[in-house]
Amino acid sequence: MTPPARLSAAIEVLADIAGRRRPAADALKDWGLAHRFAGSGDRAAIASLVYDTLRRRASAAWIMGDDSPRSLVIGMLRLQYGLAAPTVAGLFSGERFAPDPLTDHERTQIDRGSLTDAPAHVAGDVPDWVLPALAVTFGGDLLDELRALGRRAPLDIRVNTLKRSRDAALAGLEHLASAPTPHAPHGLRIPIGEDGRGPALHVEPEFIDGWYEIQDEGSQLASLLSGAKAGETVVDLCAGGGGKTLSLAAMMNNDGRLIASDDDPRRLAPIHERLRRAGAMAEIRTPRGGRARTDMLGDLDGTVDRVLVDAPCTGSGTWRRNPDAKWRMRPGSLSARVTEQATVLDRAALLVRPGGRVTYITCSLMPEENDAAVAGLLARTGGSFSVVDAAGNVAALAPDLAPALRFTEHGLQMSPALTGTDGFYVATLERRG
Known part of the structure; x- marks a missing residue:
């Protein structure tokens, strides 16, 4: 799986966690069973994305002004991995298996979102x-x-x-x-x-x-x-x-x-x-x-x-x-x-x-x-x-x-x-x- 495809998978897992209020380990296990083409390295990478997003859930939602799984992942990439908007845009390209392209609002939040007053x-x-x-x-x-x-x-x-x-x-x-x-x-x-x-x-x-x-x-x-x-x-x-x-x-x-x-x-x-x-x-x-x-x-x-x-x-x-x-x-x-x-x-x-x-x-x-x-x-x-x-x-x-x-x-x-x-x-x- 490509890095953008892994991000799409992480967003899917986070949506499952939020929608069913279940432990992350359970949601990740079910995702793996439903997507057997994903190798062990892919599953490990997706799990890391999910857990890193949960680590920064509140702060990511704050800088993005939204708590949807997609916004949380974008905010995490900015806060946890230090990625700037052009890099995030390259991952959110909308191409094969990648998440949909960034909106203008999302680009603005990546650039200007701050925890200064949080x-x-x-x-x-x-x-x-x-x-x-x-x-x-x-x-x-x-x-x-x-x-x-x-x-x-x-x-x-x-x-x-x-x-x-x-x-x-x-x-x-x-x-x-x-x-x-x-x-x-x-x-x-x-x-x-x-x-x-x-x-x-x-x-x-x-x-x-x-x-x-x-x-x-x-x-x-x-x-x-x-x-x-x-x-x-x-x-x-x-x-x-x-x-x-x-x-x-x-x-x-x-x-x-x-x-x-x-x-x-x-x-x-x-x-x-x-x-x-x-x-x-x-x-x-x-x-x-x-x-x-x-x-x-x-x-x-x-x-x-x-x-x-x-x-x-x-x-x-x-x-x-x-x-x-x-x-x-x-x-x-x-x-x-x-x-x-x-x-x-x-x-x-x-x-x-x-x-x-x-x-x-x-x-x-x-x-x-x-x-x-x-x-x-x-x-x-x-x-x-x-x-x-x-x-x-x-x-x-x-x-x-x-x-x-x-x-x-x-x-x-x-x-x-x-x-x-x-x-x-x-x-x-x-x-x-």
């Missing part, structure tokens, strides 16, 4: 209703952080130290041109192409042999800050597919007792194969569905050294990777997540022994899901828990990381602009004796 939520490309919460998190750095949140995310892997050191993996993965991540001690960063895509890491022989897992540096750091140690009893309460379970197993060097569970057995499905590939040891407790559903962790209450709670959240910290998610998010979804977070925190509180710790993690930038959730647990437990000083915890576990963090009332916040990671929040609480 409100912050437009310049930062986020829904207007989330702006007050993000302003609390970022303060005077709000616009810089929103712009960083609109850029493409890097491609990071975590070296599995059960099988290789980072230095050994770095040498063995020389063909990927990887480099150490700025902060995570076992992370490597893989260069991505101009289309925002990286190599197919999941088919590399080293991945199949368990050398590494694909994991954002922020997620790696969140696991590290749990402080899990060999010989301890550790529960990964919201284990999902097992990314942090694998991190914990490596931190513990397969020495101790590691239990992984999740309320949704479907999310746990990939964990078994991932553990096998990594050579990681963990006990998986899968809940039963329907009327036979029981508490799978009741026998552990009051005995656990550490509980990691990678809580269900809005995912606002991952909007670099999932830009369509921010436009589908509604206030009701935030409220639902806050309720779920309280439930899992209460369950975690029952598990830990006196002196045991709960590490609460979200990939959210919303204070309602972060400090407020921790404050809620403190209030509900009536003094049974205290907050572990986040700065002290970082000094003990990752002393060089502190300048790249925002410390909050109860924890710490990573962010795209400051830390260069997804927006993870981490807080640790200790049960009093």
Whole structure:
């Protein structure tokens, strides 16, 4: 497919997303199934155009004075790719499979459209209703952080130290041109192409042999800050597919007792194969569905050294990777997540022994899901828990990381602009004796 034909396809996919209010991944998959002539390179390029347009949806609509899929793509080409009107006109030629030619109005908007007077939520490309919460998190750095949140995310892997050191993996993965991540001690960063895509890491022989897992540096750091140690009893309460379970197993060097569970057995499905590939040891407790559903962790209450709670959240910290998610998010979804977070925190509180710790993690930038959730647990437990000083915890576990963090009332916040990671929040609480 030619570049203009790819633009036509991206406009078609964006129209489907808008018309049916569906995730971008679903619309792209359906487009690919209906256009089997398109090769993998074409599909990847179209996906990049779609996601880049969603990253700049509000600002592109502002400079174009219109929010149609066509206008959004044109505005994105101006803002994200820096193309001038003559270059855009060459792509919008109306020739074979190309979008219709630019109108005089569109040319004018490309030349004169500006974000100078745009409100912050437009310049930062986020829904207007989330702006007050993000302003609390970022303060005077709000616009810089929103712009960083609109850029493409890097491609990071975590070296599995059960099988290789980072230095050994770095040498063995020389063909990927990887480099150490700025902060995570076992992370490597893989260069991505101009289309925002990286190599197919999941088919590399080293991945199949368990050398590494694909994991954002922020997620790696969140696991590290749990402080899990060999010989301890550790529960990964919201284990999902097992990314942090694998991190914990490596931190513990397969020495101790590691239990992984999740309320949704479907999310746990990939964990078994991932553990096998990594050579990681963990006990998986899968809940039963329907009327036979029981508490799978009741026998552990009051005995656990550490509980990691990678809580269900809005995912606002991952909007670099999932830009369509921010436009589908509604206030009701935030409220639902806050309720779920309280439930899992209460369950975690029952598990830990006196002196045991709960590490609460979200990939959210919303204070309602972060400090407020921790404050809620403190209030509900009536003094049974205290907050572990986040700065002290970082000094003990990752002393060089502190300048790249925002410390909050109860924890710490990573962010795209400051830390260069997804927006993870981490807080640790200790049960009093």
